[in-house]
Amino acid sequence: MKLGVFTVLFSQKPFEEALDYIASKGLGAVEIGTGAYPGDAHCKPDELLADSGKLNAFKKAVESRGLIISALSCHGNPLHPQKAIAKEAQDILTKTIELAQRLEVPVVNTFSGCPGDHEDAKYPNWPVAPWPNDFQEILAWQWENKVIPYWTEVGKFASDRGVKIGLELHGGFSVHTPATLLRLREAAGEVIGANLDPSHMWWQGIDPVQAIHILGRAGAIHHFHAKDTSIDPINVNKHGVTDMQSYTLMLDRAWQFRTVGYGHDMKTWADIISALRLVGYDYVVSIEHEDGLMSVDEGFTKAVQNLQQVLIREPLGEMWWV
Template identity: 70%
Template sequence: MKLGVFTVLFSDRSFDDMLSYVSSKGVEAIELGTGGYPGDAHCQIDELLNNESNIKKFKQKITDHGLIISALSCHANPLHPQKKIAKPADDLLEKTIRLASALEVPVVNTFSGCPGDHENALYPNWPVTAWPHDFQEILKWQWEEKLIPYWKEKNDLAIAHNVKIGLELHGGFSVHTPATMLRLREACGPAIGANLDPSHMWWQGIDPIEAIKILGRENAIHHFHAKDTIIDQQNMNRNGLTDMTDYSEMRDRAWYFRTVGFGHDQKTWADIISTLRLYGYDYVVSIEHEDGLMSINEGFTKAVENLKPLIVKESVGQMWWT
């Protein structure tokens, strides 16, 4: 396993400065945004794609700092009902897949997207209750007419470029649980898998360790984010899981993101890392920082300090004691 970081939190730093800083902290891998919600501060697609000279220089800088690229990330909504939003997201995803292939990066991370409720809708519709039956009809239409056809095509494109797609299981998007992840994978193909972030499991009431087991049995974990969540039970009792309170109003929210180790203890995170290894994940654990109580540098540093002792570096090999 390698410890990594999603470099979007250092978007105010130059590429060279970011590389020097994260490598000085002992990080071994970087996840780079190519556009969409993460932005493209450290990886401008149009400057790299189809430019072998620029790609070579780009890769060399990363290698010189003892780093690898774990994934390229272009989180957006390519299934947004407004074409002016969906089309750029779709173009970005296709370009990112092609660039990942050129850079020999094995994973592209994104969201599944969320369609509207009919062809002329203006906004996404995220059905999360089984009754009234209108919501079931919307869900059926979304999956059969939008999600499955779209992601079948992207699965084939990814396979053709020797790349895997890691969908982040995130509220507000059609794929947000292990069940929806496996449903899409079964319908569309094995290039589709999870960029599993435990923080989004906790606030949905899902045990991340059990999510790892469910997805790991199907070899469906392509990438992993390290981010924590705290549940404020008093506010949870008032607002519920689907709390719409603004992220900035932390005192009033049912849940909010924390730096690794500040929502759940070291034992919980040790169990998460161990379960990843148990189910065959031996890739990068990529730190994502969205903690409203800590600066970027402090939050990132504490996440590194908390995760470093837990990362499993060596496989057992032969079980000599049996």
Template identity: 80%
Template sequence: MKLGVFMVLLNNMGFEEALDYVAAKGVKAVEIGTGGNPGNVHCNTDELLADNGKLKAFKQAIDSRGLIISALSCHDNPLHPQKAIAKEAHDSFIKSVQLAEKLEVPVVNTFSGCPGESDDAKYPNWPVAPWPNDYRELLDWQWNEKIIPYWTETGKFAEQHNVKVGLELHGGFSVHTPGTLLRLREAAGEVIGANLDPSHMWWQGIDPVAAIKILGKNGAIHHFHAKDTLTDTDNMNMNGVTDMHSYAEMQDRAWQFRTVGYGHDVKTWADIVSALRLVGYDYVVSIEHEDGLMSVNEGFTKAVHNLQQVMIEEELGEMWWV
């Protein structure tokens, strides 16, 4: 496995300055934002697709520092009921896939998206209860009419370009648990897999190690994010896991994102890394910084330090004791 970083945390730096910064920290891989919510500050997909010279220089800047690109990421909602929003997200994904093929990057990360309640809807609708029955009927309609058809077609496009789709299991989107990911994968094909982020498992009450085993035995982990979550018991008892307080209202929230090691101890992260090795995941662990109590530099630096203690990087040798 290689330790990497999701570069959008350094959007205030120029591309080569940011590469120098992360290389000096000891990471070996970069995940680069190509649109959607991460933005594309470090990677203008239109320019790189149109100009082979710029594409070559972009790749050389990464290679020359001993880094690889683990994934391109364009997290957005391609199933948004407002057609203009959905088209922008879809186009961003398609361009990211085309660029990934040119760069020989194996994964493009995004969200599954979430439709509305009808073709006339204006906003996404995320059902989280099976009763009243309206919610269950809505969920069936979303999956049968929107989610499965879209990702079956779009997944085939990615597969034709030798790219896998890494869907981040994230609340507010239709694919947000191991079960929903496997449901879509069964319908749309093995090109669909998870960009698994433990932080989103913890706040939903899912054990990340169990999630790794569930998805891993199906070969369904395409990429991995490293971010932590801290639960505030009193606020959780007040507001539950679907707490709608802003992330900025940290004293009132039931849970909040933290840098690695500040929600769960290093032993827990050792168990996570070991579970990844156990199921055969031998790719990148990409640090994502969304800690409201630490600067980017401090949060990222501490995440690197904590993960370097538990990363399993060397090839597995022969079991001489067997």
């Protein structure tokens, strides 16, 4: 396994300065945003696709520092009911897949998106209860008319270019649990897999280790994010896990994102890394920092220090004791 980072953390730094800083921390990989929610501070797909010189310089900047690009990421909502919003997300996803092919990056990360509840809707509708039955009808309409058709088409586009799609299982989107990921994968093909982020499992009440087993046995983990979550035992009883308060209201929220080791102990993270190895995932563990109690540099540095303790790097050898 390699330790990496989602470079959106360092969007204020020039690209090569950010790469120097990341390499100085002993990391081996970078995940780079290409647009939509992560922004494109370090990677402009239009420019790189149009100019082979810029493309080669971009690739050399990464490789010369002993790094690989683990994924290109363009998290957006390509199924948004407002056509202009959906088209923007769809266009950047298409360009990102094409850029990943040119850069020989194996994975593009994004969200599944979430449609509205009918063709003329203006806003996404995320059903989270089976009753009243209206919600079941909305869910069926979304999957049959939007989710499966769109990702079947995009999956083929990506597969034809040797690129896998890593969908982040995130609340508010149609694919947000291991079951919904596997449902889409069954319909759209094995090109669809998870960009599995344990922080989003914890707040939904899902054990990330079990999520790894469920998805890993199906070969459905394409990429992995390292981010923690803390659950406030008092506030969660008041607001529930679907707490809609702003992330800035940290004292009152039911849960909040933390840097690795500050939501769950290192034994839990060792179990996560071991589960990844057990199911055959031997790719990149990409740090994502969204901790409201720590600066970017401190949160990132502590995540690196904590993960260095538990990361399994060396290839498996023979079991000499067997």
